[in-house]
Amino acid sequence: MFASAKETQMNAYVALPRSINTGKRKVLKEDLLGVAQDLGFKEARTYLASGNLVLWGDQPGGVALEGRLEDALEARMGLRTDFMVRSAAQLKVIIDGNPFAAEALDHPSHVIVNFLKSPLPDEDETILRAAVSGPERFAVGACELYLDFPISIADSVLDRDWKKTKRSPVGTTRNWNTVMALAGMMGG
Structure with a gap:
């Protein structure tokens, strides 16, 4: 386990880029670590290929770091994508606030956190609620959506219908296993 931000007297952040390593948007681990180095971070680690x-x-x-990461990735690789950044404390609040905690124990790869750039507008929540027609469920957090897909993410009507609305907010998803692994890396 890595030292916590408190032990090292440094801030710890998780930075989650949107839609990389899908299709032609390939970013190697070395490039991500190079972006962190370019921005002067004392230490950086990656987890999985996403x-x-x-x-x-x-x-x-916060938002300033998101912008700096976006600019640094573009300068290094010519690729522009959004980053969602959360501090160790924010990630702890997200984990503690999971309304699907029992489901996360039962089927953690089907419990998803969609980390959003900004809070979900009320009208978007209404559209999303109307898209629910199967066993999927969701709950809205401060700047995230919690989703539970008890049967299959691939067959989800919720995901498909939500994407059709063209109102899907800027964000990136991680399953519960990944969220917990990132928290562990941050010392949480």
């Missing part, structure tokens, strides 16, 4: 990046340093987080 671009999960854990950073430690004394830089501030």
